[in-house]
Amino acid sequence: MIIYDVENFPNPLRVRIALAEKNALDTVTFKPVDLMNAEHRSDAFLAKNPFAGVPVLELDDGTFIAECPAITEYIDHHFAGPALETDQHKEWGQKQHTRALKGLEYFDSVLAKTTYVAGDAFTVADITLWCGLVFGGFCNVTIPASLIHLQSWHDRVAIRPSITV
Ligand SMILES: N[C@@H](CCC(=O)N[C@@H](CS)C(=O)NCC(=O)O)C(=O)O
Structure with a gap:
């Protein structure tokens, strides 16, 4: 070095x-x-x-x-x-992890009623959520198995050509 x-x-x-x-x-x-x-x-x-x-x-x-x-x-x-x-405090990281999971629960409740985040069409809101989840992956924030609506949205979005590039 x-x-x-x-x-x-x-x-x-x-x-x-x-x-x-x-x-x-x-x-x-x-x-x-x-x-x-x-x-x-x-x-x-x-x-x-x-x-x-x-x-x-x-x-x-x-x-x-x-x-x-x-x-x-x-x-x-x-x-x-x-x-x-x-900012390496473990407690702070755990607190942020809990907040992130609350956010995922919120989106699960939204996606229980709609196909995409803002309604029937894929929009910037979906792009933003997708990118947030990609970043979450780096921080060990993954979709809990119980959030089935968010997971099926994720599966739908994952196969879009714009996502797979
Ligand atoms: N943002 C840079 C600042 C580096 C910096 O300004 N270094 C000074 C020396 S303390 C330098 O190289 N100055 C040369 C110049 O500005 O021409 C860092 O965080 O490393």
Whole structure:
């Protein structure tokens, strides 16, 4: 893992502190970037980060990650140690999961009466619900077996050509 940065510049410092909190400073190679001589605007550096800024993280497979929030998130998940992101609270996640399930129950009650969310025709409301469910899949929110109306809507929508592209 390589970090391209300038020691003690504010944004690079954010990443270094995150690494230090994880006790992982020694696992990373730091490569200084000569900002004063505009190295960050060279073609070679722009290929790493088109936004022309430091820090940039390079993974062992050659992937580049720019922007401190993305880099620190990567560090937080990659290294053991104290969690650095407060939104990882399990209780908060469970609360949001419960809210999401309530939302699914609501749509099930709507779809008990209509073929599609806003009536007989497929509309943007269905697109929005579909996309919400796709995102829900990433967060382990799936349709409970008891919500049969939502499930049959899902099966109907899933075979539309616009969805299967
Ligand atoms: N939004 C970027 C900001 C990066 C940034 O502005 N870094 C400064 C150094 S602290 C930089 O590279 N400045 C060079 C320039 O703006 O030309 C991040 O979160 O990493």
